Amino acid sequence: MITGVGAITPVGTTVASTWDALLQGDCAARTIRTFDSSGHSCKFGCEVDDVDHLSLMPVPGGRATRLLIPAVEDALYASGLYFGQSEGKARRYGICVGTTMGEITPLEELMAGQQPKSIGGPGVIAENVADYFDLAGPKWTITNACAAGNMAIARAVDELAAGRVDMMVAAGVDAMSWVAFTGFASLRAMTPDLCRPFDAERRGLMLGEGAGALVLERESDALRRGAKPLAYLLGYGLSSDAHHITQPDPKAAGSIRAMETAIEMAGIHKEQIGYVSAHGTGTPANDRMESVALQHVFGDEIVTSSIKGHIGHTLGAASAIEAVVCVKALVSGLLPPTINMRRQDPACSVRVIANEPLAMRTDYIMSNAYAFGGINTSIVIGRYEGRDMGIQSA
The missing domain is CATH 3.40.47.10 (Thiolase/Chalcone synthase)
Structure with a gap:
């Protein structure tokens, strides 16, 4: 059962604002600002504004972690499971994060000749989120590229079905990165203008960034604590x-x-x-x-x-x-x-x-x-x- 959801996207920093923007037909495509795209023929992407100020509290890690933590925070709050730091250690709460690039910011800082400000890699995102919310349950990282979000959801379902946890956060996150942008450009997979799914004149994908999070529980547990279920x-x-x-x-x-x-x-x-x-x-x-x-x-x-x-x-x-x-x-x-x-x-x-x-x-x-x-x-x-x-x- 899904009892809470959260999202940070290029068209909205909450589920409500994202949903409204989707219904209104808003498009976040614009010239890339996260890095210098002057060396690329394609210069457009969909970025999240002001990532450093998405959360009221200081958030550890690189850009991917800073995108995901506010989404998880919103999902926990919506589920009625929001708790302050140090209150979740004794609970069987776990997290599974799907990602393609992982926490890529430190690598790109190294490539630019800078001293990394945080630890990088795929698994560090789940570690950062679990530490931030004191989640004491299993921490999974799924790196099956563009299917990783669904894979994370499937892993979370399995953890609950096996009785190993009482709640799982299933999430997906990726930050805009020069590495991913350059990789897709080398495949000639990116559109030079707008992304037009299913259109006769579509010319490719456009990269974006963001995070989504779902709180999953067994129905009996959710109803016992008085949760308001959203969906199955x-x-x-x-x-x-x-x-x-x-x-x-x-x-x-x-x-x-x-x-x-x-x-x-x-x-x-x-x-x-x-x-x-x-x-x-x-x-x-x-x-x-x-x-x-x-x-x-x-x-x-x-x-x-x-x-x-x-x-x-x-x-x-x-x-x-x-x-x-x-x-x-x-x-x-x-x-x-x-x-x-x-x-x-x-x-x-x-x-x-x-x-x-x-x-x-x-x-x-x-x-x-x-x-x-x-x-x-x-x-x-x-x-x-x-x-x-x-x-x-x-």
Whole structure:
């Protein structure tokens, strides 16, 4: 069961402001300011303003940690589990963080000939967050690139189902970095103007940064302490087709398998899925692959959209932020649009919500995330109605 959510994105520093911006069609694309992009042909990205002042208290670590801690803080507060430092040590509270670049700031400081101001690496983010909130439970770090957020959610579900914890924070985070920007530029994967998922003239992805966090608990525990549940995390599906180091399988076999596995674990029929939050990067190959998968599983009338035109591709944070957005969609009965669309690619045979939100209440939503190397992930989130559908311990 999901009892709290938090998000920091380029269009909003809270869940509420992010959600409003998505519905209004705000786009965070602008010239990069985090580093000097003059040596790149593409100079645009989606950045979070004033990262150092997102939290009222001093936050340790580099840019990624400073993005994630306020998101986790908001999620804990929303769940009713907010507690001050030193109050969580005796509790079985854990965290799993998905990330692509990890805490990359210290490496980039070294590359610039500067003395690093903090410790770097992937695992240090979870350590920093656990230390900040005194979380005494397991600390996991998932580095499955752009699918890492969904993978973190799946790991958190497993920890709860096994009875090893009483609460898990499932999160994803990545900061804008010169290393990632240069890497994607070398692949010629980035758009020179705007990110246009599913558009006939889309030219690539745009990098962004941000953090998403979800508080997951067993339903019995949440209700016992008087929590106000937001939604159910019902199932996940994971696969790896190893088709190519960067390109997705055009036949979408792995993506299809991940979606079908998630639906089976959720214990529902595919016809009950009313909306799919697409990975939708805006690259020609990815969008067509995902459309093939969606059409195979659901038919060409499935409703879908991608928020990457608003906030860019936030890498390891993407599917965590998108899971937060799915919770808002379930609660509100509104579905966020795909912006910057002028004409849908006829090869993407799905019903894309274009430029304006869609008012449609649904009980079940799927969210997809894919990564280099053929990694495919899907999760199913259900609207809360007071039914006994939460995670049970083994």
